[in-house]
Amino acid sequence: MKIIIIANPLAGGKACGQHLAKVTADLSARDIDHHILLSRHHGHAIDLAGDLDIGAWDAIVAMGGDGTNFQVLNGLLKNRPHETLPPLGLIPAGRGNSFARDLHIRSVSDAIEAIEIGKCKPVDVCRFSQNRVYHYFVNMTGVGFVTDVAATARAFRALGAFSYVAGVFIQTIKLQFHQMQLEIDGRQWAGPNCFVECCNSRFTAGSMCMAPHARIDDGLMDIVIAGPMTRRSLLATFPKIFSGAHGQNPAIEFVQAKKALMRTSPARNLLPDGEMLGATPTEIEILPAKVRYLMGMNTDAQ
DSSP: OEEEEEEOTTHHHHHHHHHHHHHHHHHHHTTOEEEEEEOOSTTHHHHHHHTOOGGGOSEEEEEESHHHHHHHHHHHHHHOTTSOOOOEEEEEOSSOOHHHHHTTOOSHHHHHHHHHHOOEEEEEEEEEEETTEEEEESSEEEEEHHHHHHHHHHTTGGGGGGHHHHHHHHHHHTOOOEEEEEEETTEEEEEEESEEEEESSSEETTTEESOTTOOTTSSOEEEEEEOOOOHHHHHHHGGGGGTTGGGGSTTEEEEEESEEEEEEESOOBOOGGGOOOOBSSEEEEEEEEEEEEEOOSOTTOO
């Protein structure tokens, strides 16, 4: 087996760079032929992936967080939207590593085992538009409160896992709603909105189960629609997201669909796979079984 790894050494507060020696040693011990490319700046992984000779590799692996995986995926699909790609892999070395959980991968060791075994499965990809340009994601993208929280959390990265909690409390104090026009498979929603999250997989920010019923291979997005709610209701609902029980709040609705068109007033930023990229209006659609990912054997990675 011959693999290429595109790694972001700064991911996870430079934890990714610290894991590189172990990854190299573990792969060599398993006689897995491998080559590592390091991204040097934000967006560099897109260029590295786009320049690959995909026929030379048995698997293409992103090493870092959800953002690194997002960049590698976009580098490949933007340059080869109609080609069959080799299996993709993910070595989780970022802060959240949300998508890796749906691949049954919780650690670097899980990822090395997945590469060695070579078991892969078809995975859906979501595609969204920005000024007639397409971008791709496999985890989720949101608008509104969830995106504002993520942007705020970045300023508190030193708090680690608590950075997102800090973002929630700060944005709750500043809570404002926007007007949403939402068309989902032809069905219309309109009115004040707290947030919308279009999900291909279940988790966000590492362990928050935003879409408890989402599956990465069912050909559908799970769309979470949160209408207006009081600050007290929002704070009471927030802890329930870790277990996926936030749907108990009557302001929250879950819808499965193949396509969604979102317009907001004012325009709101998008957050595909943890990357700040784009804004409303946008159209999002599912591309069933567009890629294949190497799967881990750790069935506790839920």
